[in-house]
Amino acid sequence: MDIFERDRRYVAHTYRRFPLEVVGGKGSLVHGGDGREYIDMGSGIAVNIFGLGDVEWKAAVTRQLDRFQHCSNLYYAAPVADLARMLCERTGMERVFFANSGAEANECAIKVARKWAAEKKGAEYCNIITLKKSFHGRTLATLAATGQDVFHADYQPLPAGFLYAEVGDEAGLEALAREHPCAAILFECVQGEGGVMPVGQSWADAMRRVAEQYDLLLMADEVQLGNGRSGQLYGYMTYGLRPDVVTTAKGLGGGLPLGAAILGKRVADVLQPGSHGSTFGGNPVCCAGAINILERIDEDLLRGVRERSDDIVRALTGAKGIKNVSGMGLMLGFETEKPARDFAELALSKGVLVTTAKEKIRLLPALNIPMDLLKNAVRILKDCAAE
Ligand code: PLP
Numbered sequence: 001m002d003i004f005e006r007d008r009r010y011v012a013h014t015y016r017r018f019p020l021e022v023v024g025g026k027g028s029l030v031h032g033g034d035g036r037e038y039i040d041m042g043s044g045i046a047v048n049i050f051g052l053g054d055v056e057w058k059a060a061v062t063r064q065l066d067r068f069q070h071c072s073n074l075y076y077a078a079p080v081a082d083l084a085r086m087l088c089e090r091t092g093m094e095r096v097f098f099a100n101s102g103a104e105a106n107e108c109a110i111k112v113a114r115k116w117a118a119e120k121k122g123a124e125y126c127n128i129i130t131l132k133k134s135f136h137g138r139t140l141a142t143l144a145a146t147g148q149d150v151f152h153a154d155y156q157p158l159p160a161g162f163l164y165a166e167v168g169d170e171a172g173l174e175a176l177a178r179e180h181p182c183a184a185i186l187f188e189c190v191q192g193e194g195g196v197m198p199v200g201q202s203w204a205d206a207m208r209r210v211a212e213q214y215d216l217l218l219m220a221d222e223v224q225l226g227n228g229r230s231g232q233l234y235g236y237m238t239y240g241l242r243p244d245v246v247t248t249a250k251g252l253g254g255g256l257p258l259g260a261a262i263l264g265k266r267v268a269d270v271l272q273p274g275s276h277g278s279t280f281g282g283n284p285v286c287c288a289g290a291i292n293i294l295e296r297i298d299e300d301l302l303r304g305v306r307e308r309s310d311d312i313v314r315a316l317t318g319a320k321g322i323k324n325v326s327g328m329g330l331m332l333g334f335e336t337e338k339p340a341r342d343f344a345e346l347a348l349s350k351g352v353l354v355t356t357a358k359e360k361i362r363l364l365p366a367l368n369i370p371m372d373l374l375k376n377a378v379r380i381l382k383d384c385a386a387e
Pocket of ligand 1: 100101102103104106135136137138188192193221222223224249250
């Protein structure tokens, strides 16, 4: 059996994989089992933010591997404390709970919000407002938080206590907060899986107003957009928000599984020994890699993200066969005349890896993708759209 047959036979069919075996890569070039090289405009869905085989990150990871690979969270490990300190210093927040994924980081946020509200306002203040078209993960609670019915259908009953607001409908948001005892608003600044749509400044302001009026926590899900991709360290910074909880994962680990819920002043002491935990959360090898990643997300890199973003948007906007372009920084989406999956397969056949989000093609390249590769990829994508 070849790799495709073995995978189809033995791996659960949860992913609609593209017909490509990845056997290696360097930076933003992926090496296929077919002997071809592909330009990576997806970076493993926003994970490999410095590309494949990044030398500095690998060195940081292997240095820690040479010391020890894991210790239980019952003991102290320097990479864990050092990464938490960096995250707090760069966000002005107080404490970090480490998990292994975006969904788990959001699970932590949900638990923190419920516990905070129960202690401060009463147990009935358990509801969490999320947004329609949002995506927060695949665990039962984060699926319930996800404001898209398609994800809910097969898994009833889901945990109760989630209410969905429509982006742009401030009166609707205010009514939810007024009519239900609520703990928090959980939101993405750019709805990724929902179609790469920024929520916009006026909606960000509306969420802040309602949160202030009803004493709700603001919780930013930065799993996909965070860690430099927006052109700022975190996307909420673009909108001048000061969330009480920030969740992040994907790019933070640079390719190893790591999630984090960063907690602000209001919730810094909500979690106490025994209230939450994870065996692998904050694994020292993942944290050592993440320290290296975070150290390199500086103003130079962020400027490069914004420049690359402007170049892509300029090149795609109004190009033949491209109906619209949306997004922020290096989290961009565009719609063509072709169904998104067909387009992604066509791009693959021409040597460019992209992903889809609803009807959009989604671009999530490495933050340091070389300009010449980026130009090539964009040219190929434009050709595909014009075909
Ligand atoms: N939140 C957002 C905004 C995401 O985009 C994702 C994944 O795509 C998740 C949460 C879930 O992250 P994970 O797949 O690491 O559990």
